[in-house]
Amino acid sequence: MDTDIERVEPVPGAPALIRPGQLLTDASGMAAVSRWTAAAAEADGIFRIRLSPGVDVCDLVAAVRDQGHPASPNHVLVGQPLFFGGPASRPFPAAPPSPPGAPEAAADAVTVAIPDTGLTAHPWWQEQPWFLRQRREAAEPPDSDGDGELDTQAGHGTFIAGLVLRSAPGAWLRPLRVLDGRGVGDEAGLLRVLARLRTEPPQVLNLSFGGHTFDDRPSPLVEAALAGLTGTAVVACAGNTASDRPFWPAALPRVIAVGALDAAEEAAAPFSAHGPWVDACARGEWLTSSFLDHGAFRGYARWSGTSFAAAVVSGAIAAAARDRTPQEAAAHVLDPRRTRQIPELGAVVPTPR
Secondary structure (H helix, E strand, O other), rough: OOOOOEEEEOOOHHHHHHHEEEEEEOHHHHHOOHEEEEEEEEOOOOEEEEEEOOOOHHHHHHHHOOOOOOOEEEEEEEEEOOOOOOOOOOOEEEEOOOOOOOOHHHHHOOOEEEEEOOOOOOOOOOOHHHHHHOOOOOEEEOOOOOOOOOOOOOOOHHHHHHHHHHHHOOOEEEEEOOOOOOOOOEHHHHHHHHHOOOOOOOEEEEEEEEEEOOOOOOOOHHHHHHHHHHHHHHEEOOOOOOOOOEEOOOOOOOOEEEEEEEOOOOOEOOOOOOOOOOOOOOOOOOOOOOOOEEOOOEEEEEEEOOOHHHHHHHHHHHHHHOOOOOOOOOOOOOOOOOOOOOOOOEEEOOOOO
């Protein structure tokens, strides 16, 4: 495992990934942990603290929370095509699918924010105003480590963008980089992105990544940051864990957690998380979408994962939000009176053909 990722398991059988020796908290918590602090950095009111050697971050977080302060280890978050030994492990070159329909004028467009690996230029959107405005900020390199090989999750954000647009061709996308080419990010990076979105909240926020926490409870910092986006429908992948263990941030009460269906859209994909905390599901096996133009890939790929099922649901909500509030749009898409329901996977959202 990389030196910047540590596997912790305070509860036997319930491991989590964290950044070694890093604790996140607010100003009040900062004072509570000052004696164990080696260095600290602050952004948007959140402190990322590097602890002195030998300090157990999980024990310290529990103690700080007991004192009434929000705190969390800096949990590692991972994009969710990954499922070792399953079909969701990597993308495959594909022929172009049907392109999205015509975009709409800016005044009528629904904005979908996609924090992810970034976004590359693609024929489906390379001339669109929303892309021209942001292409440098959220550029997605295919080989960031320079080894001559496509990064393991390069193209993840580009693939998700195409799925959203196929459901909602009129949407304006707002890509932001929060994952690296391996599909790896962390809680500190997510909190920075959520702080940026507060100034101009999107109607829909797609989070196709996540992870387990050290105590199987939500991070109070992420929960508070998402609660601040009161007018946004937040959609997150339920994870490729093949289990019912809560996967965050999807398992938060106000987040729409999305599991994956098989290619026939009849039953759960073998890798999909499930449980009473999962709200919706969509096809997550062998979807075709936009991708990088690199090596054997010519701008399109087939890929599997709950990441991509979440993008289908985000697109459906964005399409419904053209003449509804985001909350009304989400309720419409998931309405049990008009959708098929699958136990422990929630409402079935059809994939555009």
